[in-house]
Amino acid sequence: MYKIIPLKQAEISVPLSLVMMMGDARTIVTGPVYVWVIDGRDEKIVVDAGIQEPHNGLVQGYPVKGGGEKGLRSALEKANVRPEEVEKLVITHLHFDHVANAGLFHNARIYVQKREWDSALNPPMHYRRTYDRNLILPLEEMDLCLVEGDVEITDGVKLVLLPGHTKGMQGVAIETEKGRYLIAGDQFYTYFNIFPPKQPLELTDSAGNKVQIPAIDLPFLPTGLHVDLSEWYNSCFKALSYVRRRNILPGHDPSLEGSTFP
Numbered sequence: 001m002y003k004i005i006p007l008k009q010a011e012i013s014v015p016l017s018l019v020m021m022m023g024d025a026r027t028i029v030t031g032p033v034y035v036w037v038i039d040g041r042d043e044k045i046v047v048d049a050g051i052q053e054p055h056n057g058l059v060q061g062y063p064v065k066g067g068g069e070k071g072l073r074s075a076l077e078k079a080n081v082r083p084e085e086v087e088k089l090v091i092t093h094l095h096f097d098h099v100a101n102a103g104l105f106h107n108a109r110i111y112v113q114k115r116e117w118d119s120a121l122n123p124p125m126h127y128r129r130t131y132d133r134n135l136i137l138p139l140e141e142m143d144l145c146l147v148e149g150d151v152e153i154t155d156g157v158k159l160v161l162l163p164g165h166t167k168g169m170q171g172v173a174i175e176t177e178k179g180r181y182l183i184a185g186d187q188f189y190t191y192f193n194i195f196p197p198k199q200p201l202e203l204t205d206s207a208g209n210k211v212q213i214p215a216i217d218l219p220f221l222p223t224g225l226h227v228d229l230s231e232w233y234n235s236c237f238k239a240l241s242y243v244r245r246r247n248i249l250p251g252h253d254p255s256l257e258g259s260t261f262p
């Protein structure tokens, strides 16, 4: 049985409007970029490859701390993993903060959805800056495996196509001794997206200011970034067909740092 270890590779600051649809674009919040180790059998499996090192403090215009090869190695070290020993690398989607250091996984088979690959090389106009061809094209020279749909890559680890955030995003469903978990990629950034607040609540932004969030009467709270909101909603319910709501692991929630699941 597997354990799942989210490891912080960097921190990125983004407008709240990106984290939750209709959020205040003037409020800047800071969250982690994770790489994930699926620990269990002899085989080493990693999900996502983090963000590049910032130039002048920025990546694609967003303030970033950490990142790059150094950030990746020190994150994986906490789980005693070196990128060269990894046999399987799953890239949930090809956004710049999920794929940047894939080139360090020389010996890994790399799993990307074919739909994601095709779309990343010809993205919808509004989302061009979420993809960086310089990070994506080198994967062609590696052991790249383009999959279509839901595919079990080893006993107890299944790729699950979850389109909406991007055309071909995938989650990873993992069997553990406490049931199945889902690494959800950016289908959900935070637990707010999975459990919309039933009562008004207060957030702290990256400058330390308090921000009021109203109660939200929706089954799921969309993120501010999606190529197809209807597909996104379908993917929410597809996720629930795989796992219990509380076993969904969001892509950028600060509370995951230091935890192991189960």
Ligand SMILES: [Zn+2]
Pocket (backbone or CB within 6 Å): 093, 095, 165, 186
């Ligand atoms: Zn993304």
